[in-house]
Amino acid sequence: MKKLYEKYMFFIGIAGQMVFYLQAAKIFSDKSAIDVSLPAFLFGLVSVTSWLIYGILLKNQVLIFSNIVAIIGALAVVTAILIYSN
Numbered sequence: 001m002k003k004l005y006e007k008y009m010f011f012i013g014i015a016g017q018m019v020f021y022l023q024a025a026k027i028f029s030d031k032s033a034i035d036v037s038l039p040a041f042l043f044g045l046v047s048v049t050s051w052l053i054y055g056i057l058l059k060n061q062v063l064i065f066s067n068i069v070a071i072i073g074a075l076a077v078v079t080a081i082l083i084y085s086n
Contacts, residue, residue, distance in 0.1 A: 006062060013066030020073025027080035038081045045074040
């Protein structure tokens with residue numbers, strides 16, 4: 001059961017990080033970040049970076065891979081906000 005749940009969490013861990021990519025795509029397509037909070041996404045970036053470090057310390061592949069995906073997405077959002085802030 002533990003192995004099955006670990007596979008489930010691997011999928012959910014990565015799929016759950018798609019919120020960053022959806023937000024980045026919205027900003028880039030609208031060419032506007034008017035209602036998007038830079039401090040909130042910077043805090044999110046710090047959070048997922050902390051989780052990545054924790055995953056590395058634990059040698060936990062689920063935490064490592066899902067938070068690498070999250071960091072890339074969070075960086076995309078922060079970049080988009082910086083480019084399209086008015």
